[in-house]
Amino acid sequence: MRTVRWAAAAATIVMSLMNLPFVVDDGGAGLPAVVNWLVSLLGVVGIVSAIGLLRQAGWGRPAVLAVGAINLIGAVVALVAGMEGAIIGLLVSAGIVVLGSLTRSGDRAPVAASSPSA
Numbered sequence: 001m002r003t004v005r006w007a008a009a010a011a012t013i014v015m016s017l018m019n020l021p022f023v024v025d026d027g028g029a030g031l032p033a034v035v036n037w038l039v040s041l042l043g044v045v046g047i048v049s050a051i052g053l054l055r056q057a058g059w060g061r062p063a064v065l066a067v068g069a070i071n072l073i074g075a076v077v078a079l080v081a082g083m084e085g086a087i088i089g090l091l092v093s094a095g096i097v098v099l100g101s102l103t104r105s106g107d108r109a110p111v112a113a114s115s116p117s118a
Helices: 002-023 033-054 060-081 086-102
Strands: none
Touching (some): 033 060, 060 086
């Protein structure tokens, strides 16, 4: 499961890095500025989510799945609109969703409770 978790985090970080520069350059898509800011914000949230997944935080897996699903929806919209890079976004986003769903939430090894000293 460790490999799947790392793969899901890596895919999330790759997609997030593709989202970050949207605020500066949307690749000629002509999207409204607010959409560009939201896509870049999703990139930041994706990086934080991937870190949470790697740290095995309870919120990490749902956050990665949410980021993957939002990116997947955006990729489908971009594909329908004929935007450049839509297929890459679709494949990476689908990878996030698949790999993220295969991870377990908070799969840390249980910590042994210490016995009280007498």
